[in-house]
Amino acid sequence: MAHVNTPVAERYGLVRRLDRGVTGTVIEWLAAHPEHRERLTLCPVNLSGQSPGEPDLLRFVERCYTSTGMLPRKICFEMTEAAAIAEITRATRFIEALRRLGCRFALDDFGSGLCSFAYLTSLPVDYLEIRWLLRA
Numbered sequence: 001m002a003h004v005n006t007p008v009a010e011r012y013g014l015v016r017r018l019d020r021g022v023t024g025t026v027i028e029w030l031a032a033h034p035e036h037r038e039r040l041t042l043c044p045v046n047l048s049g050q051s052p053g054e055p056d057l058l059r060f061v062e063r064c065y066t067s068t069g070m071l072p073r074k075i076c077f078e079m080t081e082a083a084a085i086a087e088i089t090r091a092t093r094f095i096e097a098l099r100r101l102g103c104r105f106a107l108d109d110f111g112s113g114l115c116s117f118a119y120l121t122s123l124p125v126d127y128l129e130i131r132w133l134l135r136a
Contacts, residue, residue, distance in 0.1 A: 009048070010048065010049075010050060015048040015050055016048070016050055016051070016054055016057070018048070019048055019050075019051050019054075019057060020057065020060050022045060022046075023045055023047075023057075023060070023061060023064065024060070024064050026043060026045050027061075027064040027065065027068055027070050027075065028064070028068055028070075030043060030070055030074060030075075031068035031069060031070040032068075037070075037074060040074060042074065042075070042076040042104060043074055043075055043076065044076050044077075044078050044106065045075055045076070045077050045078065046077075046078045046108065047077055047078065048079075048083070049079065049080065049082070049083025049087075051079065051094065052079070052083070052084070052087050052090040052091040052093070052094035052095075053087060053090055058094070058097050058098070058101075061098070061101065062101065071102070072101045072102030073103070073104070075103050075104065076103070076104040076105065076106050076126070076127065077098055077103055077104070077105050078105070078106045078107070078108040078129065079091065079095075079105075079106075079107065079108060080107070080108045080109045081107045081108065081109055081110045082109070084107060084123055088122060091123065092122065092123060092124065095123060095124050095125060096124055099124060099126075104126040104127065105124070105125050105126050106125060106126060106127035106128065106129055107123065107125050107127070107129065108129045109129065110128040110129055110130050
């Protein structure tokens with residue numbers, strides 16, 4: 001798996017293209033490989049913190065599903081808790097729009113922020129990826 005340095009991609013205005021590229025590639029690949037798709041419960045797709053502010057991403061995702069016939073329920077989009085809380089109103093609208101399409105949504109790195117539980121009831125997420133910090 002390739003690692004993308006998100007802060008660098010964000011600084012140079014590339015992260016939105018990366019989100020689209022990864023999302024489109026995942027949906028197209030799963031649509032073209034039904035034998036893998038059927039065995040798959042969920043396919044996580046990480047999104048940058050800039051995604052909630054981009055309405056074009058939602059239209060792009062809709063077009064990907066329409067053009068491939070892929071079922072949205074197999075995709076679980078993920079965003080970090082910090083990114084969701086930083087733009088909570090936009091994030092909530094964004095998550096709700098993806099869920100209306102049939103996608104699932106997860107908060108990544110949940111528990112790494114200070115206000116996790118206070119905001120949890122405000123975000124319409126399906127899953128939490130909990131970060132545990134063990135100290136010796």
